[in-house]
Amino acid sequence: MHRLTPLAAVAVLLAACQPKPEQPAYTGLDMQELMVHVVDPAAFAFWRGSGYVLTEEGEQDLSPTTEEGWKAVEDGAATVAEAGNLLMLPGRAREPAAEWNKYAKLLTERALEAKAAAEKKDRKAVFDTGGRLYEVCVACHEKYVIGPMLADEQKPKK
Numbered sequence: 001m002h003r004l005t006p007l008a009a010v011a012v013l014l015a016a017c018q019p020k021p022e023q024p025a026y027t028g029l030d031m032q033e034l035m036v037h038v039v040d041p042a043a044f045a046f047w048r049g050s051g052y053v054l055t056e057e058g059e060q061d062l063s064p065t066t067e068e069g070w071k072a073v074e075d076g077a078a079t080v081a082e083a084g085n086l087l088m089l090p091g092r093a094r095e096p097a098a099e100w101n102k103y104a105k106l107l108t109e110r111a112l113e114a115k116a117a118a119e120k121k122d123r124k125a126v127f128d129t130g131g132r133l134y135e136v137c138v139a140c141h142e143k144y145v146i147g148p149m150l151a152d153e154q155k156p157k158k
């Protein structure tokens, strides 16, 4: 039977314990998927709870009316705030990175303001901070995507 010398055995064990420096964190979702499955639904969970719609009965306030409703709005903002970090992970940040990170940090900053507004159940502040949050999406898209976001029907068919 082949036997390892004690020293070789230690070397094998040490090698097995080495962390993989290439992978500081999971970045398996590409940018498009991160946007579609994380950033976008979280932002909409927030936006859904603000503003008014016109119905046949007149203006209808979209603000939540239950504790769970307010929590869902706040959860959305919290997720967007954390997503700002996900955008800055090595492998995700795009060039020029300094500017990319500036948008990502601004996304977090404004999402935290939005979260605070939802926590206070302040309807006007939820509406206002939601608008300010949207400005960051548009600004980054204008810089890094291709001009302003296209409406669904204008998107090239895949």
Ligand code: HEC
Residues within 6 Å of the ligand: 031, 032, 035, 036, 039, 040, 043, 080, 087, 100, 103, 104, 107, 133, 134, 136, 137, 138, 140, 141, 144, 145
């Ligand atoms: C730091 C930059 C940045 C910020 C901030 C940002 N995005 Fe994006 N977003 C991108 C990039 C880059 C793409 C294009 C994806 C690609 O290149 O594959 C994109 C694409 C998208 C798409 C389209 C995906 C598709 O189907 O093609 C949606 C939807 C989207 N973003 C939503 C949002 C929303 C909502 C916000 C704000 C809450 C936001 N994004 C904030 C960079 C950003």
